Amino acid sequence: MKEEWIEEAKRITFDRFPEFKGIEPEVKSREYKVSSRLLAKLGLGGRETIRRETILTFVREFTADDGVKMKRILKVHIDSRGRITKFSGTK
Numbered sequence: 001m002k003e004e005w006i007e008e009a010k011r012i013t014f015d016r017f018p019e020f021k022g023i024e025p026e027v028k029s030r031e032y033k034v035s036s037r038l039l040a041k042l043g044l045g046g047r048e049t050i051r052r053e054t055i056l057t058f059v060r061e062f063t064a065d066d067g068v069k070m071k072r073i074l075k076v077h078i079d080s081r082g083r084i085t086k087f088s089g090t091k
Contacts, residue, residue: 009078013056030054051080071090
């Protein structure tokens with residue numbers, strides 16, 4: 001994963017979720033197989049392929065109004081072309 005893609009994803013994340021601004025994410029990469037059967041079912045055709053993605057995990061700790069310490073977690077999924085494919089997180 002190119003470093004500039006990660007930096008761009010962080011910039012977009014901070015724009016959309018300002019409460020995570022200044023938090024350095026944990027960066028993990030993973031690979032997974034997409035079967036030819038699934039591709040055919042989706043109408044995409046082709047042979048089995050391996051997809052790669054990078055996941056940025058932001059964790060922000062805060063104290064709730066009742067004094068309980070909690071974590072807010074946000075994951076940003078980036079495909080092998082550097083595009084953000086999904087944001088997911090806790091409420």
